[in-house]
Amino acid sequence: MAVTEQEQTNLVKTLSSELGASVNPGRERRLWVEINPANIVDACMKVQKIGFEHLSTISAVDWLEEGRFELVYHLWSYQYNTLLSIKTKIDRKKPSISSINSIWDTYAETCEREIHELFGIDFKGNKNLIPLFLEDWEGPPPFLKDFNWREFTMKEHYKEDNPREKVYFEVKK
């Protein structure tokens, strides 16, 4: 089942020419590629045809200093036994990207729903972006790097005039 070195080089060549970006091998059986966010649906469709048919998950990383969100699509190929991670960066102020639900249907939608809830990223074409884990949540998306959860909890759930909770405010001062 192991993929030979020759097959691996051929795979990297095919992927590079299909995606129009340089594919970098990481450690064993790992490939990384960075593409333009406008091409994400197209790229996923192409690599799915090549054999990367299992969407492992979608991760989001909040690069606060750079002012951008990074989305990483982890795809596994049962045929080549290789993991391809497609990275793409979008603007942090108006985060929006096309949904890949045309390829992985409700599973992709659920992954996107989670990211929408925790990072506030909008997925165009996904009509099912309703809350997943958080119920009655009215604050900002909680996984953002500039969301100070300690302050938020203090403001929302503790009262200084409550004798039992006064101590939290004293510690802060």
Add this chain to the structure above:
Amino acid sequence: MTSTGKKFDESDFSMFFGPAHPGSGNFSVKVDMRGERVLKATADPGYLHRGFEKLMEYREPMQNAVISDRVCVLEPLQWNLVHAEAVDNLMEYDVPERAKYIRVIMAELSRIQSHFIWYAVMSLGTGFMTGFNVSMGYRDYILDVFNLITGGRVYPAGYLCPGGVRKDFPENAEKKILKLLDKVEYMRKFANKENLAWLARFKDIGVITKEDAIKYGATGPVLRGSGVSADVRRDDPYEVYDKLEFDIPVYDEGDAYHRFRVGMEEIEESMKIIKQAVERLPKGEVKTPNLKPIVQFRKAKGETYVRNELSRGEGTFYMVATGEKTPYRVKIRGPSFSHMIPILERLLTGVDYADVPAIYWSLYQCPADVDR
């Protein structure tokens, strides 16, 4: 399938399956019913959302090792291992051979006890109480060994830590593990033949095809029950799995019964792995020599994506390090995330309500790793 031509019927109603249903386990499904038929099912996760991914951004790797137990209550040692491997990768630790074998033995024992729980909840949910009692009883023998080795019955508190394992095996641990396998063998035989009338009710329900299983992100026994021969231990080997011999049970039918069979047959394969690993267990250190009490995580830079075969399927850690003492971002993928939301919603559409528990438990749920 009920005809859905009529928009409204006087027998239409909605209700919740769980979270208070015995054994549904902190997870609920809203089902729209017409008489006894389910028209639509909507999964409602979030009862166990503890925000581990965010918590881990505020803690150092050794503290995170303890948190990683809690990702799934039923297979804590395996989640320990995924986290440890992610840190090992970023820190480029050279884990000693003995530690690798100990990790494999513990992970496989954890897989067996998790499959026993599967047998137990399947029987609890569908009214075969003897099965529940016997299975949970035999699981306790394994927990006793965990107690001896890790110091905790259910939660090992970061036993499989970055750089190796926290402590070497105590005296006679290998003998006790081999003796334990006799008990496991008894339960395995019990699970194969008991109870035929009860097992018959899982046949031909909750069928998922091979194409759909891949499309909806199924892994582990659910994927193998649908005819795809895929196992991370063989396809993307970690630790010493490439040196050990084991088979991968696969069935083409894709129904609840065959998913369950895959799981029960994996017990035998895990026993084979444990026997080989105990036999070949080398002597030596169990921690990487340059490991300090606090992992020097400032040295790590870059990102890693680690996949492991857990009892329920593919469990992964995506970890990004930027030279701070805590990880910059951690993303955990639990195997039940795809099984319990898209696949469950799809399989429950149009079934009889009496089949809901059988399909629900045949997906081998763990609400804790859906919510994280």
